[in-house]
Amino acid sequence: MSKIALVTGGSRGLGKDEAIQLAHKGFDVVITYQSQKTDADAVVAEIQAIGQKAAAISLDISNTSNFDAFIAEFQGVLKAEFGTDKFDALINNAGVGHYSAYTETTEADFDKMVNIHLKAPYFLTQKLLPLMNDGGSILNTSSGLARFSYPGSSAYAIMKSAIDTLTRYQAEELGSRKIRANSIAPGAIATDFGGGNVRDNVALNQAIASRTALGRVGLADDIGSVAAFLCSDDAKWINGQRIEVSGGIHN
Numbered sequence: 001m002s003k004i005a006l007v008t009g010g011s012r013g014l015g016k017d018e019a020i021q022l023a024h025k026g027f028d029v030v031i032t033y034q035s036q037k038t039d040a041d042a043v044v045a046e047i048q049a050i051g052q053k054a055a056a057i058s059l060d061i062s063n064t065s066n067f068d069a070f071i072a073e074f075q076g077v078l079k080a081e082f083g084t085d086k087f088d089a090l091i092n093n094a095g096v097g098h099y100s101a102y103t104e105t106t107e108a109d110f111d112k113m114v115n116i117h118l119k120a121p122y123f124l125t126q127k128l129l130p131l132m133n134d135g136g137s138i139l140n141t142s143s144g145l146a147r148f149s150y151p152g153s154s155a156y157a158i159m160k161s162a163i164d165t166l167t168r169y170q171a172e173e174l175g176s177r178k179i180r181a182n183s184i185a186p187g188a189i190a191t192d193f194g195g196g197n198v199r200d201n202v203a204l205n206q207a208i209a210s211r212t213a214l215g216r217v218g219l220a221d222d223i224g225s226v227a228a229f230l231c232s233d234d235a236k237w238i239n240g241q242r243i244e245v246s247g248g249i250h251n
Contacts, residue, residue: 001084002026002027002028002052002053003026003027003028003087003088003089004027004028004029004030004078004082004084004086004087004088004089005019005022005027005028005029005030005087005088005089005090005091005231006029006030006031006032006074006087006089006090006091006128007019007022007029007030007031007032007091007093008031008032008059008061008091008092008093008094008120008124009031009032009033009034009061009093009094009095010029010031010032010033010040010043010056010093011031011033011036011039011040011043011056012036012039013189013220014093014141014186014189014220014223014224014227015031015091015093015094016031016039016043016220017220017221017223017224018091018093018223018224018227018228019031019043019047019054019224020043020046020047020050020224021221021224021225021227021228022089022227022228022231023046023047023050023051023052023054024050024228025228025229025231025232026052027052027088027089027228027231027232028052028053028054028082029047029052029053029054029055030054030055030056030057030074030077030078030087031043031044031054031055031056031057032056032057032058032059032061032070032094033056033057033058033059034058034059034060034061034094035058037056037058040056041056043056044056053081053082055077055081055082057070057073057074057077059094061094061115061116061120061124062112062115062116062120063115064115064119064120064123064124067123067124067127068127070124071127071128071131074128074131075131078131085131086131086132086133087128087131087132087133087136088132088133088135088136088137088231089136089137089138089139089231090125090128090132090136090137090138090139091139091141091227091231092120092121092124092125092138092139092140092141093141094116094120095116095117095141096112096116097153097156098112098113098153098155098156099152099153099156100152100155101151101152102154105154105155109155110155113155113156113158113159114159116159117156117159117160117163118159118162118163118166121140121141121163121166122166125138125170129174129179132179134177134178134179135177135178135179136177136179136180137179137180137181137182137230137231137232137235138167138170138174138179138180138181138182139181139182139183139184139227139230139231140163140164140166140167140170140181140182140183140184141160141163141183141184141185141186142160142161142163142164142167142183142184142185142242142244143156143157143160143185143186144185144186144187144188144244144246144249144250145157145160146160146161146163146164146185146242147185147244147250148249148250160185163183164183164185164242167181167182167183167240167241167242168181168240171239171240172240175239180235180236180238180239180240181239181240182230182235182238182239182240182241182242182243183241183242183243184223184226184227184230184243184245185242185243185244185245185246186218186222186223186245186246187208187212187217187218187244187245187246187247187249188208188217188218188246188249189217189218189219189220189222189223208249211249211250212246212247212248212249213247213248213249213251214247214248215247216247217247218245218246218247222245222247223245226243226245230243
């Protein structure tokens, strides 16, 4: 039986590529989406075309009160679509950007980042643990911005620094179940994240490329393949680590 992975925010961008790369590694995949059902269904179809099972469930991660209903629906999908009540890998990928100067960031802006980028992976993972097989894997999404600083990203970047700390604690406290926890830290990636600035703003794209050792900005495929590796048994001895996947920016 194939292992099963859950990818939050899997209808587009990095989550989409992570889900597809997991399928190429032999995982069956469940993705979540907030509102883009058509896009989510297309990802499911692409995974099925690879030869793996797939399903999509709606989830708004910005409010923890949604989580119990999601867990119940996820359990139903596991039983109905995959014939099991357990899964093996979780990628906490869903998120949004926030760009404003430190002096202009409001408490509401900050709270939104807390809810989406910190409370969601903390408490959703906690609630999913009873459904995860021993020997499973958690992959949290950090950011290169937790290591280097770009003006206008303070609220977002703080959450990603916290995610790296959370990951180390998960690795330590879940080790008795042989569950591994790591964080993946993308650099600037050409997707629609943050309004697609890195992808569509030529000047910004070139500026980032000039600061990157490999001479370009990242692509979703650069991240998805590493994420799939970290969830697989090929990475069975990697635990509690922050893996930056940024092409060597600001080395």
